[in-house]
Every structure is written in C-alpha cells, then in structure tokens.
Amino acid sequence: MARYVFGADVGGTTVKIGLLTETGEKVDFWEIPTRTEDHGSNIIPDIAASIREKMKEKNIEDTQVVGAGIGVPGAVNIDGLCYQAVNLGWEKVNVVNELHSALKLPVKAGNDANVAALGEAWKGGGQGYPNMLLVTLGTGVGGGIIIEGKILTGAKGSGGEIGHVHLVDDEPETCGCGKHGCFEMYGSATGAVRIAKRVLAASTEDSVLRGKDFECRDIFDAAKAGDKLAVEAANQYGYYLGKGIAAVASVINPEIIVLGGGVSKAGEMLFDLLMPSFKKYVFPGCADAKFALAKLGNDAGVYGAAKMLLY
Amino acid sequence: MARYVFGADVGGTTVKIGLLTETGEKVDFWEIPTRTEDHGSNIIPDIAASIREKMKEKNIEDTQVVGAGIGVPGAVNIDGLCYQAVNLGWEKVNVVNELHSALKLPVKAGNDANVAALGEAWKGGGQGYPNMLLVTLGTGVGGGIIIEGKILTGAKGSGGEIGHVHLVDDEPETCGCGKHGCFEMYGSATGAVRIAKRVLAASTEDSVLRGKDFECRDIFDAAKAGDKLAVEAANQYGYYLGKGIAAVASVINPEIIVLGGGVSKAGEMLFDLLMPSFKKYVFPGCADAKFALAKLGNDAGVYGAAKMLLY
Numbered sequence: 260m261a262r263y264v265f266g267a268d269v270g271g272t273t274v275k276i277g278l279l280t281e282t283g284e285k286v287d288f289w290e291i292p293t294r295t296e297d298h299g300s301n302i303i304p305d306i307a308a309s310i311r312e313k314m315k316e317k318n319i320e321d322t323q324v325v326g327a328g329i330g331v332p333g334a335v336n337i338d339g340l341c342y343q344a345v346n347l348g349w350e351k352v353n354v355v356n357e358l359h360s361a362l363k364l365p366v367k368a369g370n371d372a373n374v375a376a377l378g379e380a381w382k383g384g385g386q387g388y389p390n391m392l393l394v395t396l397g398t399g400v401g402g403g404i405i406i407e408g409k410i411l412t413g414a415k416g417s418g419g420e421i422g423h424v425h426l427v428d429d430e431p432e433t434c435g436c437g438k439h440g441c442f443e444m445y446g447s448a449t450g451a452v453r454i455a456k457r458v459l460a461a462s463t464e465d466s467v468l469r470g471k472d473f474e475c476r477d478i479f480d481a482a483k484a485g486d487k488l489a490v491e492a493a494n495q496y497g498y499y500l501g502k503g504i505a506a507v508a509s510v511i512n513p514e515i516i517v518l519g520g521g522v523s524k525a526g527e528m529l530f531d532l533l534m535p536s537f538k539k540y541v542f543p544g545c546a547d548a549k550f551a552l553a554k555l556g557n558d559a560g561v562y563g564a565a566k567m568l569l570y
Numbered sequence: 571m572a573r574y575v576f577g578a579d580v581g582g583t584t585v586k587i588g589l590l591t592e593t594g595e596k597v598d599f600w601e602i603p604t605r606t607e608d609h610g611s612n613i614i615p616d617i618a619a620s621i622r623e624k625m626k627e628k629n630i631e632d633t634q635v636v637g638a639g640i641g642v643p644g645a646v647n648i649d650g651l652c653y654q655a656v657n658l659g660w661e662k663v664n665v666v667n668e669l670h671s672a673l674k675l676p677v678k679a680g681n682d683a684n685v686a687a688l689g690e691a692w693k694g695g696g697q698g699y700p701n702m703l704l705v706t707l708g709t710g711v712g713g714g715i716i717i718e719g720k721i722l723t724g725a726k727g728s729g730g731e732i733g734h735v736h737l738v739d740d741e742p743e744t745c746g747c748g749k750h751g752c753f754e755m756y757g758s759a760t761g762a763v764r765i766a767k768r769v770l771a772a773s774t775e776d777s778v779l780r781g782k783d784f785e786c787r788d789i790f791d792a793a794k795a796g797d798k799l800a801v802e803a804a805n806q807y808g809y810y811l812g813k814g815i816a817a818v819a820s821v822i823n824p825e826i827i828v829l830g831g832g833v834s835k836a837g838e839m840l841f842d843l844l845m846p847s848f849k850k851y852v853f854p855g856c857a858d859a860k861f862a863l864a865k866l867g868n869d870a871g872v873y874g875a876a877k878m879l880l881y
Contacts, residue, residue, distance in 0.1 A: 334855060337718065390725045404821070406722055406729075407648070413823025414701045417855035418717075424820045425813070425851040428739070436854055502736070509735045510715070510821045512724025540736040543747055544645055544728035 263319055264568050265327035266378075267306050268371060268560030269293060271346035274306055277561035278313055281325060281569060283382050287313065288561060299348035307361035326365030328564035329354055330374030334416030339368040342415065367567035371560055373410045373419050375519070376403020378563030383554040384517040392513040393553065394421065394504060396522035399435070400443040400450075404511055409570055411511075421507050422447070426499060442506075445499035448475035448522050454499070455492035464488055479525040497532025504533065505540035512545045519553030526552065574630055575879050576638035577689075578617050579682060579871030580604060582657035585617055588872035589624055592636060592880060594693050598624065599872060610659035618672035637676030639875035640665055641685030645727030650679040653726065678878035682871055684721045684730050686830070687714020689874030694865040695828040703824040704864065705732065705815060707833035710746070711754040711761075715822055720881055722822075732818050733758070737810060753817075756810035759786035759833050765810070766803035775799055790836040808843025815844065816851035823856045830864030837863065 261280060268275040274293050278286040291309050294301040310327055313319075331354055333344030339355025354368035369377075376385075376393035385391035389408045395401035400422035404411040411418040422443035423436050430440035432453070444450050455478045459469055466488035467481050478496070481489030504516060518529060530550045538546060555562055572591060579586040585604050589597040602620050605612040621638055624630075642665055644655030650666025665679035680688075687696075687704035696702035700719045706712035711733035715722040722729040733754035734747050741751035743764070755761050766789045770780055777799035778792050789807070792800030815827060829840060841861050849857060866873055 390729075406717060406724075411717055411722070411822060413717075413856070414825040414859065415823060415855060417823040417853065418701075419821070420823070420853060420855055421821055423853035423855075424817055438851070438854075441853075506735055506817055507821050510730070510732055510818050511722060512726060512728040512731070514725035540749070542728065542731060542734035542752075543749075544726065544731055544734075545724070548725065 260323060262325055263323055264325040264565040265310050266561040266563065266565030267310075267327065267329045268374065268564055269302060269306075269329060269331045269347065271295065271332065274302070275557065275561050276306065276309055276313075277558070277565060278317070279562070279565045283562065283566070287317070288558065289313075293347065295346070295348045298350070299344070302347060303354065303357045304361050307358060310362060321364065324364055326367065326568040327358065327362060328367045328369070328374070328567040329358055330369055330371040330560045330564045332371050334420070335368050335370050335412075336414070336416045337412050339366070341368070365568060369410055369412065369564070369567060370416050372401040373403040373412065374563035374567070375559035376405055376419065376563065377410050377566050378555055378559035378561065379517050379519065379553050380405040380408065381566045382562050383559055384519070384551040385515050388515040388549070390512070390514045392504070392507060392511065392516045394446075394516060394518050395520040396447060396500075396518060397520035398447060398449055400446040400503070401520070402507070404513075406511070410567070421503070424503060424506050426503050426506070442499070442503035445496070446503050450499070451475040451478055451492070451496045451522065454495045455489065458488050458492045458495065462488055475522055476524070479528070483528070493532055497529065498536045500529070501533035501536030501538075502540050505537045508537075508545045508548055509542035513548050515549040515551055517551050517553050519559070523552055571634060573636055574634055575636040575876040576621050577872040577874065577876030578638065578640045579685065579875055580613060580617075580640060580642045580658065582606065582643065585613070586868065586872050587617065587620055587624075588869070588876060589628070590873070590876045594873065594877070598628070599869065600624075604658065606657070606659045609661070610655070613658060614665065614668045615672050618669060621673060632675065635675055637678065637879040638669065638673060639678045639680070639685070639878040640669055641680055641682040641871045641875045643682050645731070646679050646681050646723075647725070647727045648723050650677070652679070676879060680721055680723065680875070680878060681714075681727050683712040684714040684723065685874035685878070686870040687716055687730065687874065688721050688877050689866055689870035689872065690828050690830065690864050691716040691719065692877045693873050694870055695830070695862040696826050699826040699860070701823070701825045703815075703818060703822065703827045705757075705827060705829050706831040707757060707759065707811075707829060708831035709758060709760055711757040711814070712831070713818070715824075717822070721878070732814070735814060735817050737814050737817070753810070753814035756807070757814050761810070762786040762789055762803070762807045762833065765806050766800070769799050769803045769806065773799055786833055787835070790839070794839070804843055808840065809847045811840070812844035812847030812849075813851050816848045819848075819856045819859055820853035824859050826860040826862055828862050828864050830870070834863055
C-alpha cells in the first residue's frame, strides 16, 4: 500500500501544502490563505483541515500517512517551539503540539529557511550530498545547514541563520539586526544595490545605472552587458559573497553549497564572481566544496517540510 | 551483565586508552607508546592488542563490549577514512576498517579535536547540553562541534576545524595554513604572544614582559598582577577570541561554548575578556550561549572516543 507524507510551508500571505509519496514524488501541491488575524490562531487549524480534506478527496487512510511537516517564518527549536513569527502574529507557539492536536498525525516543524535547505538537499540542487549549505540570497541573506541529511537546528532554532555573520569592520550603516557589517548587508539583493550605489558615488564615470532607481537584477544585467561600473559592483558583490560563504564553510565543511533566492537568478556568473574570495578565505580543508544553484524555487519548503518526517 | 566500551586517543607519542562502562564510569585508563616507525603501521594493531589484553585481564567477553572508538590527529570522514596524519606517518588510512579487522569488535573513528569535544559534551564542561562548541586554545586554535549529541564531521572530517575562519583583513604575517588573518593567529597561545609583542613594540612603557622570551601564561599572570601592557595584550586577545567565537556561534547556535586547551588554564578571566566582542559580533539569536571551561583535560579524547559507540 502506498505511503504518503504532507509538507506545509507557511508564508505571510499563503500556506503552500504538498502531498508527496514517501520517495518524494509530487502527488498534489496547493495553497490556502494565511489568516494572520487573531494573532494567527487560525493558521494551524486551517492547515490541519486542508490536509484532512485532501486525505478524504484522495481516499487516503491515516495508516497510509507518515505524517506532516511544517516550515514557519521564525526560529523553531528541536521541540517544535516557535519563539516568534512576526509575519504570522505569533508569540511562542509550539507548532508541533498544536498541529498534532488538530491533525492527530505525526508532526515535525522547523524554520522555513532550514526546511527549504532540507528540500533542496532531498530533491533539489543539493541532491545526493548529505552535507549541504543553502545560502538564500533575497532581501536578506538566509540559509540552512544540512548535516548527514538532517537540519542543523541549534539551541534555539537559529542554526544556519548565516546572514549575520560579521564580515566587514567599520561599516557605518546599521543592519536590520542592529549590528554593523553583517554578511547580509553585502550579500543580499539589498546589499548588491548598496554596493552599486557606493561604486557609483565613488566614480564620475557614466553607467546605465546612474540616476536610476535600480534593483539588484539591473546590476547583473548591466554587468553582463559590459557596463564598467556595474561590472565593478558585481565583482565587489562577489567578493563579499565569497568571503561570507567561506566563513560558514570553514566551520561546517559542506560537500556542496547551493545558492537560492532571487539573486541566484543571476545564474552561474555568481560562481565566477564569488570564487576568488571564497578560495582566498576558506580553510584549505574545506576548499573543494561544490557549488550549485537551487532548483525547487518556491516548492523547496514543501519538499523539506515533508522530508522531516522521513529522517 | 555489565556492558563496556573502549576509547583510544592517539597522540604522536602515546595512545591513551580507556575502559569505561556504558554510562561513562571510568574502569581503567592506561597508555601505550605510539610506534610511528614504518609509516605508523603498528599503531592500530598495537591498540587492538592492548584492548584484547585488557579484556583478558578483566575477564570481559566480546558480548559485553559495545565496541571501541578511536580519535586520531587528522581529518577523518564519516566512513572512518583518515586522509593524512602527519604526526603518525599516515597517508590515507581507513581507521575503522583497520581497527575492526584487528579487533573484531564494532569500531568508530573521528578527528581527535572533534572526539575531545564529544567527551566534554558527555562528561565534561558541556555535560547536559546537546548542542556544544568546544574551542581548544593551544599552540593553534582547534575545535569541535556537537549537534544533538553527535559530532559534526562534515564532508571530509574538517567540520569544527574553526582555527582558520578568517578574522582580520590586512594581516602581514602568514598562518600555518598559508592564509592571512585566521582566527588561530590571534586566539592561540602563539597568537597571544604575537599580540603581546605587538603591544610592547607599539609602546615605550615599561612592562615585566619586556626583554623576556615570555610565553602565553606569562601574559595572563602579568595582566592579573596589573602590568599595564599585559592588561592591554590580554584585552586585545579577548577581543579576537570573542570575535572568532561569535563567527562560529552565529552559524551553529550552540547552547554552550566550552574553552579548553592550555590557554584555558587562565580560567574564568577569559570570559570577561572575550564577552564584549562576543556580544558585539554574535547574531542576537545566538547571543545567550553559556560559557564554561573544559573539565576533562587530557582524558576528553578517551571519553569522546568511547561515546561515539553509544550514539
């Protein structure tokens, strides 16, 4: 008899839910709205109800279900306690206990970035590598660490939260975390724009970026087209990206480093940009890590949430 | 019937071996010489013979033994392959296979620093904390990372080899690894001496350290006695130690950070010295890690080697 597993990736607007086979074959993926009113108290019951409805629709018995995993936008400890999830209106919610009470099936929970890393390790860019680092390059820099096929959760669920590793001394601007010089201030999409603005300000040369309210993608497009200052900005971005990844890789010695998030749409040029500083700063014993791009996009969290049940 | 486990910690001069109960009670600890001649080919057979002899002496049957763990001074991957152990004369030795062939009991192997970390987590300064970082402050800076009670080995056994995380830009001197500005260049005993020499060179003030061929312990002794330049050197040492530990802690979110190695004999003053920069540089989600001193000294490796069999 076929066995199934559910994965749910909770975002601020929608919850992505997936029904998969035990081997990770996609059976059905769908979305429900994230109801953040009343301190987000409906979110978990809604997920449970949606899973139960799907089981009924597909004639799946409880005994055929391994369980349900859930990724949420906040730190989650090993016991399933989410300390805070601002986007959901949550303060200290034990996600495992609440979903288990509502669903009456085995449940596991994790931080969304960590869960996405597990998804990429299972079925995405890190497939086949039990020791993987996912670096998510979006508005911020997030990440997830997979060790021997499992999420590195850490004491309070902040394992793999690599965006705030200190990278640059004497940074005058302040990071969202209140510190100065964090990896995320340079390695994120916002960071790329910060770097490009500084490059433009330090030069009088012309550039297609000058005078525009440009975004990260514009920098890489202009660099690909040969715009000199955009190339300089892209190189500086690569320098910081390589330096930040080197710091993390030197600690955990991953087999593969997977780049995801919006910036990773720049593609393989990122590897060329980051490699010189990665090689310069990484511990030699960790220098032969492979690099790859994430493959699952927005589905990574659903795959990873499901995979937690299959450890 | 009582169950036992053996642990062996291989050094360049002696192998420390321990017979413990499953719950970690010390039954017998002893040493044998490390015979490094003939490319160290006798080391593993010698350990097997010594364990067999001890079993005979104590009337312990094979069925009473969980197995034997071994820590070696080199990177060891998850399959027990040691890539190189210069101090033992080894090139690519599968420690698990060779010890198992000689001993005919279950065997596990790991890097000595990682294994010592596991020992401290089991019975030492990190007891009771499944997520621990050991920072070993000796001639170099070593370390080991314990996640949910197990060693973080990494792709090729370099997990937790934290001494070469990049810490300082524009360092003119070269680290043993060939890079510049590694954590170990400042956080080790050698690093403390480097820092103190620079402090002395930058000042004309008198100091008990001046004109002497001083060691690390002399710096902390002089600082405790109020010597102004020694205090300055100790503060700078603490700054780098806190900054380096913050980088690692921000990646893995440990519950407790245990300081071991020769420098840790300076005691709790190290916590005061490192705390300001640790707090300045660590990701806020990881800032409430506890600090402790290692407790097992040279026995840590024996305890940890044994503990690998009890995962």
